[in-house]
Amino acid sequence: MTEPGRISRRPLPDRAGLTDPAPTTYDVVIGLEVHAQLLTRSKMFCGCPTTFGAAPNSQTCPVCQGMPGVLPVVNRKAVELAIRTALAFGCRVNPACRFARKHYYYPDMPKNYQISQYEEPLAEDGHLEIDIDGAPRTIGIQRLHLEEDVGKLVHEGSLETAQASLVDFNRSGVPLMETVSKPDLRSPEEAATYLKAFRSVLLFLGVCDGNMEEGSLRCDANVSLRPRGSTTLGTKVEIKNLNSFRNVQRALEFEVRRQAQALDAGERIRQETRLWDADRGYTRSMRSKEYAHDYRYFPEPDLVPLRIDPRWVDEIRAGLPELPRARRQRFVAQYGLPAYDADVLTQSRALGDYYEAVLREPAASAGADRPKIVSNWVMSELLRVLPGDDERAIETSPIPPHHLAGLLRLIDDGTISGRIAKDVFQKMFDSREDAPTIVGREGLTQVADATALGGIVDSVMAANPKAIEDFRRGKTAAKKSLFGQVMKATGGKANPMLVDRLLEDKLSKIQR
Amino acid sequence: MIYQPIHALADAYRRGDLTPPAVAEAYLARIDAVDGRVGAYLTVVREQALAAARESERRWRTGTPLGPLDGAPIALKDVLCTRGVRTTCGSKILEGFVPPYDATVVERLRAAGAVILGKTNLDEFAMGSSTEHSAFHPTRNPWDLTRVPGGSSGGSAAAVAAGIAAGGFGSDTGGSIRQPAAFCGVVGLKPTYGRVSRYGLVALASSLDQIGPFAQDLTDAAHLLGVIAGHDRRDATSIQAPVPDYVAELARGVAGLTLGLPDEYFIDGMDPDVERAVRAAIEVLKSLGARVESVSLPTTKHSLAAYYVILPAEASSNLARYDGVKFGLRVPARDIVEMESRTRAAGFGAEVKRRIMLGTYALSAGYYDAYYGKAQSVRTLVRREFAAAFARVDLIVAPTTPNVAFKLGEKEDPLSMYLNDVFTIPGNLAGIPGVSVPCGFSVSGLPIGLQLLGRPLDEARVLRAAYAYEQATSWRTRHPELP
Numbered sequence: 001m002t003e004p005g006r007i008s009r010r011p012l013p014d015r016a017g018l019t020d021p022a023p024t025t026y027d028v029v030i031g032l033e034v035h036a037q038l039l040t041r042s043k044m045f046c047g048c049p050t051t052f053g054a055a056p057n058s059q060t061c062p063v064c065q066g067m068p069g070v071l072p073v074v075n076r077k078a079v080e081l082a083i084r085t086a087l088a089f090g091c092r093v094n095p096a097c098r099f100a101r102k103h104y105y106y107p108d109m110p111k112n113y114q115i116s117q118y119e120e121p122l123a124e125d126g127h128l129e130i131d132i133d134g135a136p137r138t139i140g141i142q143r144l145h146l147e148e149d150v151g152k153l154v155h156e157g158s159l160e161t162a163q164a165s166l167v168d169f170n171r172s173g174v175p176l177m178e179t180v181s182k183p184d185l186r187s188p189e190e191a192a193t194y195l196k197a198f199r200s201v202l203l204f205l206g207v208c209d210g211n212m213e214e215g216s217l218r219c220d221a222n223v224s225l226r227p228r229g230s231t232t233l234g235t236k237v238e239i240k241n242l243n244s245f246r247n248v249q250r251a252l253e254f255e256v257r258r259q260a261q262a263l264d265a266g267e268r269i270r271q272e273t274r275l276w277d278a279d280r281g282y283t284r285s286m287r288s289k290e291y292a293h294d295y296r297y298f299p300e301p302d303l304v305p306l307r308i309d310p311r312w313v314d315e316i317r318a319g320l321p322e323l324p325r326a327r328r329q330r331f332v333a334q335y336g337l338p339a340y341d342a343d344v345l346t347q348s349r350a351l352g353d354y355y356e357a358v359l360r361e362p363a364a365s366a367g368a369d370r371p372k373i374v375s376n377w378v379m380s381e382l383l384r385v386l387p388g389d390d391e392r393a394i395e396t397s398p399i400p401p402h403h404l405a406g407l408l409r410l411i412d413d414g415t416i417s418g419r420i421a422k423d424v425f426q427k428m429f430d431s432r433e434d435a436p437t438i439v440g441r442e443g444l445t446q447v448a449d450a451t452a453l454g455g456i457v458d459s460v461m462a463a464n465p466k467a468i469e470d471f472r473r474g475k476t477a478a479k480k481s482l483f484g485q486v487m488k489a490t491g492g493k494a495n496p497m498l499v500d501r502l503l504e505d506k507l508s509k510i511q512r
Numbered sequence: 513m514i515y516q517p518i519h520a521l522a523d524a525y526r527r528g529d530l531t532p533p534a535v536a537e538a539y540l541a542r543i544d545a546v547d548g549r550v551g552a553y554l555t556v557v558r559e560q561a562l563a564a565a566r567e568s569e570r571r572w573r574t575g576t577p578l579g580p581l582d583g584a585p586i587a588l589k590d591v592l593c594t595r596g597v598r599t600t601c602g603s604k605i606l607e608g609f610v611p612p613y614d615a616t617v618v619e620r621l622r623a624a625g626a627v628i629l630g631k632t633n634l635d636e637f638a639m640g641s642s643t644e645h646s647a648f649h650p651t652r653n654p655w656d657l658t659r660v661p662g663g664s665s666g667g668s669a670a671a672v673a674a675g676i677a678a679g680g681f682g683s684d685t686g687g688s689i690r691q692p693a694a695f696c697g698v699v700g701l702k703p704t705y706g707r708v709s710r711y712g713l714v715a716l717a718s719s720l721d722q723i724g725p726f727a728q729d730l731t732d733a734a735h736l737l738g739v740i741a742g743h744d745r746r747d748a749t750s751i752q753a754p755v756p757d758y759v760a761e762l763a764r765g766v767a768g769l770t771l772g773l774p775d776e777y778f779i780d781g782m783d784p785d786v787e788r789a790v791r792a793a794i795e796v797l798k799s800l801g802a803r804v805e806s807v808s809l810p811t812t813k814h815s816l817a818a819y820y821v822i823l824p825a826e827a828s829s830n831l832a833r834y835d836g837v838k839f840g841l842r843v844p845a846r847d848i849v850e851m852e853s854r855t856r857a858a859g860f861g862a863e864v865k866r867r868i869m870l871g872t873y874a875l876s877a878g879y880y881d882a883y884y885g886k887a888q889s890v891r892t893l894v895r896r897e898f899a900a901a902f903a904r905v906d907l908i909v910a911p912t913t914p915n916v917a918f919k920l921g922e923k924e925d926p927l928s929m930y931l932n933d934v935f936t937i938p939g940n941l942a943g944i945p946g947v948s949v950p951c952g953f954s955v956s957g958l959p960i961g962l963q964l965l966g967r968p969l970d971e972a973r974v975l976r977a978a979y980a981y982e983q984a985t986s987w988r989t990r991h992p993e994l995p
């Protein structure tokens with residue numbers, strides 16, 4: 001594990017042509033810009049739907065195609081979701097904000113300017129608490145603003161050889177929320193941790209689906225190095241195209257080493273934008289400062305300044321859910337769960353809700369260890385069949401919380417064994433039926449009749465003279481083997497404790 | 513039936529003396545006869561117009577007309593998007609552009625039964641004051657075919673003056689309705705910024721543009737404004753305020769109103785005929801009971817400079833979308849950058865390129881504060897000055913332009929062209945309503961316009977004062993002698 005603020009000395013991938021650096025240490029300074037697609041039904045400035053994966057250009061209108069004469073109208077829901085997020089990060093929501101035009105020519109951008117926010121963003125000055133090696137760290141959030149997404153270019157063939165490109169404007173105008181962190185992150189690992197925590201907050205808030213592969217959540221990073229202890233910031237380099245947690249960390253690790261080696265060699269770092277190439281594992285220069293865009297920002301004249309009613313902000317604040325970190329801490333404190341369990345169970349709002357819903361269901365015997373038992377079932381069984389970070393998947397689980405609680409009651413009252421319960425769980429998942437229905441129909445009720453089981457034990461013993469002989473010679477493992485045979489003979493339905501007691505009884509009568 | 517105002521046509525339809533198809537036919541025939549020389553239209557939609565006229569006739573016959581505009585033959589400046597009818601903005605770059613939607617104004621006009629005859633000429637992307645700088649052909653002033661009709665909405669103004677449209681619509685960014693109205697001897701109204709939805713108006717300078725009517729008289733202007741005014745949820749800058757009955761307000765007269773006369777609007781070098789006509793018009797207003805006071809608007813002299821920063825800045829941004837990727841002209845090339853730059857080089861005219869460059873410069877990092885920021889400060893001052901003046905006076909009265917219509921090709925220097933809008937630009941910077949009403953002729957027989965400016969959303973008073981003047985004079989009965 002990399003110590004925060006220090007650079008690991010592992011050799012670099014050779015394709016980058018970099019050699020191991022001289023032993024100078026640098027402080028790493030990283031800031032992240034995260035773009036999140038907001039979960040609104042319609043686009044930022046028009047009424048088109050935002051559904052992903054529709055036929056090209058089927059979800060467009062004159063506004064999001066940037067036709068001559070069209071005008072934008074702000075989507076109130078997008079503003080609400082952004083305020084919700086801003087409040088979750090403790091940001092100051094500005095009483096008035098403005099949209100601005102950001103100009104650059106790119107064929108996927110229909111107006112050749114993007115409606116964004118510049119000097120007067122929606123919210124400023126917040127923070128996100130993260131845990132690094134068990135210790136809390138506060139990462140500042142500089143600003144949070146709204147903007148519109150651009151379309152997508154589809155190349156015929158590869159980018160280099162394509163004879164033509166097609167533009168799909170379905171994504172054009174989808175609401176994006178950009179959140180810029182302060183340069184408070186001190187290692188690539190911290191950056192990845194921040195991004196995970198950030199994503200988790202968005203999922204809890206229900207403002208973004210957090211899907212990085214589909215581009216619902218995108219990340220750019222600013223990285224600079226400075227000699228250890230120095231307070232002046234080094235020249236920063238922007239890294240684009242970080243589309244997974246792993247890529248964030250890999251790209252930043254690469255970039256930090258690249259810069260360290262350049263500095264060690266006495267070179268100056270160029271202020272530039274670099275693109276992370278995940279396949280090749282390195283960053284490459286996209287454009288240097290001299291070619292940096294002059295975005296020619298100016299206030300969007302087609303939109304009036306957005307005044308945010310403080311009462312609206314209060315309403316949104318009152319509706320904020322418990323956030324991941326608070327819930328994690330509560331799960332440890334309230335249920336006595338290990339930190340690991342609390343982490344897993346709070347990876348999405350739905351999963352934590354699911355866990356607590358199971359706990360709220362009646363139990364056969366409410367032992368002190370029940371929270372942990374339920375946690376084990378959720379972590380090992382439910383998450384075996386469902387992705388824990390997928391809010392919808394958990395919310396629509398074929399096994400609703402009361403079904404899982406019902407299954408646990410059957411174990412508690414001895415109706416079925418824990419082993420059988422795992423099979424029942426799978427059947428519940430496949431059929432959506434509850435546990436008693438399946439157990440009743442398939443005759444899975446545990447055999448807890450000492451007379452019936454006694455006969456089975458006797459016949460198993462009679463059929464395994466060698467095991468008896470071994471036992472007589474002091475091999476206690478032989479008992480385990482007999483136990484397994486009995487369970488097998490009963491199709492796993494035997495009450496294991498009863499089998500154990502019967503075996504113990506009968507074997508004790510055998511002379512050693 | 514030519515040169516009958518729209519309200520008179522409606523009366524005739526009601527009585528059954530005329531029918532909309534007969535009127536539409538007459539206008540289309542006159543377009544054929546006259547427009548070859550005037551050049552007011554870029555596109556005439558004969559079949560659509562006749563179909564709309566027949567629909568209108570059916571409504572009048574069954575006693576269910578949609579209002580006073582039902583069956584009125586009108587012309588639209590070719591910056592207003594019309595579904596299925598090409599909308600060129602007077603530019604090569606949009607020569608083949610057929611919008612899939614109607615501008616809000618067009619929608620409202622259709623819903624009121626108006627018969628759209630066609631789309632009228634303009635300076636390319638509304639940049640100009642003469643309608644010479646259309647990529648297709650210049651428009652000529654019906655009063656003197658060697659002269660310009662003004663601009664940029666010169667096509668609509670000339671169409672109404674030439675009797676080839678009963679009314680028309682234009683857009684006014686720095687005087688583009690009022691100045692051609694003055695040059696062509698018709699009524700032209702620029703409403704308050706936000707009074708009329710800009711949705712579907714191809715933008716020149718978004719914070720200045722406003723759609724307004726050209727009319728043969730003030731009654732028509734009031735009718736036309738009444739139909740297009742009002743909030744539109746598709747335009748975030750449109751104002752949520754009730755629309756008064758402008759026609760009902762007309763007859764209230766000017767008695768008791770205080771008119772402000774700004775010293776700064778009578779400048780050295782202005783045409784003495786214009787000054788004489790405007791001062792005479794003010795005497796008429798006085799005789800009708802208006803009081804006249806002197807007001808001072810000292811920032812007027814900086815308005816032109818501020819305007820020529822704000823307008824190009826916004827225009828450079830609004831025109832960025834014309835790149836050959838999605839609509840309009842595309843000049844093929846090996847790669848996208850070359851395609852975009854070739855398309856823009858071939859598609860835009862010289863004045864458009866000039867303003868795109870000016871605006872791009874004004875918004876550039878390091879220059880923004882000195883240009884765009886400063887211009888916005890001037891704009892704030894202009895607005896405050898008007899507000900201070902309107903605390904004392906009800907209306908401001910001034911010439912619409914310093915001169916009468918000039919000759920085609922006479923103003924080759926862009927600066928002398930820009931100076932033409934010196935009296936109209938402040939109204940756009942302040943966002944206030946203004947009307948130009950005919951107030952006489954120069955010795956050479958060219959029309960002169962009187963400008964009345966009002967408080968924001970006070971169109972009713974602007975129209976009412978202009979109406980009082982119009983009713984006291986007979987300029988509107990004169991028409992150009994077009995063979």
Ligand SMILES: [Zn+2]
Binds near residue numbers: 047048062065173
């Ligand atoms: Zn759309």
